[in-house]
Amino acid sequence: MIQVVRAKLHGIRVTGADLDYHGSITLDPEQCTQAGIRPLEYVDIFNKANGARFYTYVIFGEPGKGECVLNGAAARNCQRGDQLIICASAFVQETELYSMRPKVLTYGAGNKVEDIIHYEVFEGPERPFDFRMVTEPQIDPAERRVGEFNVSAFTEDLRARGLDDHAIADVLSRHLKSVA
Numbered sequence: 001m002i003q004v005v006r007a008k009l010h011g012i013r014v015t016g017a018d019l020d021y022h023g024s025i026t027l028d029p030e031q032c033t034q035a036g037i038r039p040l041e042y043v044d045i046f047n048k049a050n051g052a053r054f055y056t057y058v059i060f061g062e063p064g065k066g067e068c069v070l071n072g073a074a075a076r077n078c079q080r081g082d083q084l085i086i087c088a089s090a091f092v093q094e095t096e097l098y099s100m101r102p103k104v105l106t107y108g109a110g111n112k113v114e115d116i117i118h119y120e121v122f123e124g125p126e127r128p129f130d131f132r133m134v135t136e137p138q139i140d141p142a143e144r145r146v147g148e149f150n151v152s153a154f155t156e157d158l159r160a161r162g163l164d165d166h167a168i169a170d171v172l173s174r175h176l177k178s179v180a
Helices: 029-035 072-077 094-099 151-160 165-179
Strands: 002-013 016-018 025-027 042-047 053-060 068-071 083-092 103-107 113-122 130-135
Touching: 002 029, 016 072, 025 029, 029 053, 029 103, 029 113, 042 072, 053 068, 053 072, 068 072, 083 094, 094 113, 151 165
Parallel strands: 002 103, 016 068, 025 053
Antiparallel strands: 002 083, 025 068, 042 053, 042 083, 103 113, 113 130
């Protein structure tokens, strides 16, 4: 078994610190759900401003607020405005790496999700475990216009961009229901 990243929040900014609270990190439940991070799950935290590395468990705050509050002893490791990397991990067999697609949320101003990236491990021509990052296209639902949709042409375009059949099926299953 190896320990691997399962979900990640990259560049989220600290919105508060409460030394007198009894531990944990308070995060936006909508963003945690989007990334696949669960309440009470232990996460590793890396502070980009000072290099501090620590871990604690997740509790949910108010939905849609983008909050990131360090509580208890963890509050000593951060200042409001510091950028954090928060990683949830899992123990897996090496061969399970091929079927995993850890989701990484990257953040912009106001702790709004800027990009959604998937990590993918695949068997490449030069090594049995190769790696790539795939960024999900961000489309504002208000700007979505759909006329005729050629699934075969779309599938071929995704394949030409380097996605394997598993990734293509994932994209189609996620987006076709929102197009219909």
